[in-house]
Amino acid sequence: MGLFKKNPFGHYLFLKKWLIRIMGTATHKRYRGFNELKIEGSQIIRDLPDKNVLFISNHQTYFADVVAMYHVFNASLSGRDDNIKNVAYLWNPKLNIYYVAAKETMKGGFLPKILAYAGSVSIDRTWRADGKSVNRKVKFSDISNIGKALDDGWVITFPQGTTRPWKPIRKGTAHIIKKYEPIVVPVVIDGFRRSFDRKGIRIKKRNILQSMIIKDPLDIDYKNESIDQIVERIEYAIEQHPSFIKVIPEKELKAEEELNEQRRYSAKNH
Template identity: 80%
Template sequence: MGLFKQNPFGHYLFLKKWLIRIMGSLTHRRYRGFNQLQIIGSEIIKDLPDTKVLFVSNHQTYFADVVAMYHVFNASLKGRNDNIKNIGYLWNPKMNIYYVAAKETMKGGLLPKILAYAGSVSIDRTWRAEGKQVNRQVKMSDITNIGKALNDGWVITFPQGTTTPWKPIRKGTAHIIKKYKPIVIPIVIDGFRRSFDKKGINIKKRGILQSMHIKEPLEFDYENDTVNVIVEKLQYAIEQHPSFLKVLTKKQLEEEELLNEKRRYSAKD
């Protein structure tokens, strides 16, 4: 790799590689140490093409979710199925992994700016800004930048656009799928909200069982599926469709989460 080689967004790959190595080393124990990350389905990762892959996931923290995915993806590409043992997988990380994040979030301090350099495709929220509800048009430059990232590699996105569960899928993700026709891999995560603060930087509780389930690619008729059809498929795939709440009420689910936490801590005592 040339010292001054850049990706399509003007980031120097040599610097990006060292940021991933350093940040990966600093965060590894958050998923294999203080807490334990249970991974299902990571064998899917190593068989994916090098570009035009879109990962869609539910969202629980600003940063811890995507950092965990960097670990899991790189470990899988180095032959580690469903585990992130031996951090050597980050010595030569996959350099063309990107993630979609709110521009406002990525400007909030030095650490977010470092994480942004490691792979953020920053966009303007159309529904919220500076803690207030807004209603503005999607910027075409944001759509173009996500397409640029897809053409260069893999993109992680959280189509609900919020860490609050059960919120609707934003239609922008469906438009991106119709326009760029990527392979779409759903991911369902859990335990991150209990492990970390909302930003995913500070450890809130230790000994939490985290989970990441990587599913088979979704099937779309890119030409004929409507935006609403795609949105519904995404909702089911990342287990955020309202029908999932019909099994247990939201209050019952919250009570079940509290009970699970007590069980985990009791088991350690």
């Protein structure tokens, strides 16, 4: 790899590699030490092509979710089965992994800017800005940039666009699937909301069992399935369809809602 080689977004790959190595080493204990990450389905990662793969996942924190995926994906590609033992897998990381994130989130300080350089495809949210509800059109350049990332490698997206559970799937993800016809791999995570603060930076509680389940790629009829049909598929695949609420104990749902209320109160007073 040449010292001055860049990816399609103008980021130097040499610098990106070192950022992933350093940040990965610094965060490893957050998933194997302070807490324990249980992984299922990592062998699926090794069977995927090098590009045009879209990972869809539920979302629990701003940054800890995607950092965990960088760990798991690179560990899997290095031959590890459902574990992230021995951080040496970060020495030669996959450099064409990207993730979709809100532009305003990635501008919020020095650390987000570093994480953005490591792989963010930053977009303007159409439904929320600066903590307020908005209604604006999707930017063609945002869709184009996601397509550019898919053409170069793998893209991680959180189709609910929020860390709050059971929120509707944004149809933009379905439009991207229809337009670029990527291999779509569902990922279901849990435990991150209990482990970290909302941003996924501060460790809130230790000894939490985190989990990440990587599922088989979806079999999508890109030409004939409607946007609504694909949205429903995504809801079921990442276990965020309303029907899943019925199988979750009422006590757990109540605790989740109380936690969300505490977060809203905390954000209001800071």
